[in-house]
Amino acid sequence: MTDQKAQLEKRKAFEREALPHMDALYRTALRMTKNQSDAEDLVQETMVKAYRFWDKFEPGSNCRAWLFKIMTNIFINDYRSKSRAPQAVDVDDIDDNYLYRHLTDTGHEVNPEHHLFAKIFDDDVKKAIEELPDDFRLVVVLSFLEGFSYQEIADIADLQLGTVKSRLHRGRKLLQKQLLDYAIRNGFIKSTSKDATT
Template identity: 50%
Template sequence: MDPNRRKAFEREALPHLDALYGMALRLTRNERDAEDLVQDSLVRAFRFYDRYEEGSNIKAWLFKILTNAFYNNVRKRKNLRRLESEAEVGGHYDRFISDASTLGRDAEKALMEKIAAEELSRAIEELPEEFRTAVLLCDVHDFSYRDIAEIIERPVGTVMSRLYRGRRLLQRKLYAYAVEQGYIKVPEAADGDDAGVGADAPASLDDYRKRRTTGRGGQR
């Protein structure tokens, strides 16, 4: 074994050990499995270190090896889960997610600051694996879309789609937690003319327009 090669590898790879372990722990959700995954990934990285282009993004290269190793292990155990279908988002969720919602960006930022780190971590861990990976790589480890595409070996468009769906699911989970903790007060239907609006609300703007047209016609 070439000692110079080992030193070069350690100099490049070891500074990213903590980040690799953090990613592995999020993926495996188990400390022992995370340690095994990091060790396996470093062994593979050293074995193929001659393929690494010096001066390029060593962190992205290491994360690609780790991510591939994780999914290979999952496939071997035949535990790769199907992507969950995204459930329809209710009216309250839409108000939370939309830029035009009653919360607004400043209120959403304030809300995120109130949410406990433990709950945020748990919400991320509950995401489907492929969404979780994209969110972790982008929002936790600050990889660019292009880097993530190289790491998971998927087109940039796929990365963006997974990020959008993963973040949307994450926001739903955090919204439910915020309501439960009292950070958000869900508006109740008022008495009088507005009573029952939620149950009888139009499903879309087109429905609303049709109903208004019908209403005007009935008044003539």
């Protein structure tokens, strides 16, 4: 009876504190695993693990960050290794403020980005994010999609603050390049000779 009561208390607390974050976990899991069935497995594993270790969660602390840490951990250990393709990206060849440079170089009118944004669909952005290497994608998604601070991301992904910042920066550069390449490929904006698109 008392065991059962304690069990029920635990269950109630978990459902109150942790379950509401499942939406967020799922949307991040979708971006991270890039497929629905893996994303669902990842979230399920995360929730079960969180429930098993619920007594380790400090009441009043940040439950969302705690759940994301568990999920990130599982992702890095079990999911990323599945498709460990070499992630050769020469980010450093990409200029800073890539979009800005291009848009001003080609002499677009004022607010050229409006013109570009109007033509890019959600799916194109999603695809660009999914094409980022795992390490960059993780910090980009945690920051852009979930709004975690640099420090929270460092805690969640077990990284140095400086690493978070540099990955986020490089992730942004890659995203800008991919979106611009996409826009040029589809003829939304003009190409300049220095844009090497494939």
